Amino acid sequence: EVQLVESGGGLVQPGGSLRLSCAASGFTFSSYWMHWVRQAPGKGLVWVSRINSDGSSTSYADSVKGRFTISRDNAKNTLYLQMNSLRAEDTAVYYCARVGAMVHAFDIWGQGTMVTVSS
Amino acid sequence: SYELTQPPSVSVSPGQTASITCSGDKLGDKYACWYQQKPGQSPVLVIYQDSKRPSGIPERFSGSNSGNTATLTISGTQAMDEADYYCQAWDSGGGVFGGGTKLTVL
Numbered sequence: 001e002v003q004l005v006e007s008g009g010g011l012v013q014p015g016g017s018l019r020l021s022c023a024a025s026g027f028t029f030s031s032y033w034m035h036w037v038r039q040a041p042g043k044g045l046v047w048v049s050r051i052n053s054d055g056s057s058t059s060y061a062d063s064v065k066g067r068f069t070i071s072r073d074n075a076k077n078t079l080y081l082q083m084n085s086l087r088a089e090d091t092a093v094y095y096c097a098r099v100g101a102m103v104h105a106f107d108i109w110g111q112g113t114m115v116t117v118s119s
Numbered sequence: 120s121y122e123l124t125q126p127p128s129v130s131v132s133p134g135q136t137a138s139i140t141c142s143g144d145k146l147g148d149k150y151a152c153w154y155q156q157k158p159g160q161s162p163v164l165v166i167y168q169d170s171k172r173p174s175g176i177p178e179r180f181s182g183s184n185s186g187n188t189a190t191l192t193i194s195g196t197q198a199m200d201e202a203d204y205y206c207q208a209w210d211s212g213g214g215v216f217g218g219g220t221k222l223t224v225l
Binding site: 037050059095100103104105106107111 | 150162164167214215
């Protein structure tokens with residue numbers, strides 16, 4: 001079964017750091033571009049970041065640029081999001097998502113992990 | 120930055136046709152896709168490349184994209200189709216989502 005499972009969310013104080021992980025299974029992880037998308041409580045989906053298949057190219061939304069770092073370990077079939085200098089407005093469910101090579105859309109999503117930034 | 124605009128809500132009677140629009144500058148020059156999200160669940164891709172349906176998505180879901188507007192159409196809407204729907208396109212290396220439309224079936 002093709003699956004993405006996020007972990008690492010939790011409660012963190014403003015200015016703190018957190019690292020999210022996304023474990024992939026059921027497909028050749030190293031062949032796909034991967035993304036992080038977040039959703040604040042009661043709000044819409046917002047694209048956060050993406051990384052290409054071999055990890056050599058990344059891109060970020062302006063709202064997280066300089067604070068978040070996306071990375072991957074293809075040997076471990078795992079995607080990461082290192083989040084530093086966290087703000088209250090970063091509070092959201094964070095989803096990892098695969099972009100299907102043929103569909104050029106987010107065809108597989110994880111279940112999401114909740115990040116709460118609060119003192 | 121690129122923006123996509125959706126109506127906040129759309130209502131439809133069971134069995135009727137629901138249309139949800141997504142507007143963006145020259146959106147027709149890009150591929151649009153659509154996601155369905157039910158409460159407490161992750162989004163599900165229902166339309167990609169403007170009008171294609173992934174495996175397992177019912178035929179009542181269809182899409183179009185021209186000019187500045189992409190449209191998701193649900194024919195013969197069922198109660199199970201009640202959900203939030205998001206359009207999405209690609210711009211400058213990143214994804215862009217519309218604000219979402221809550222579809223109510225009543």
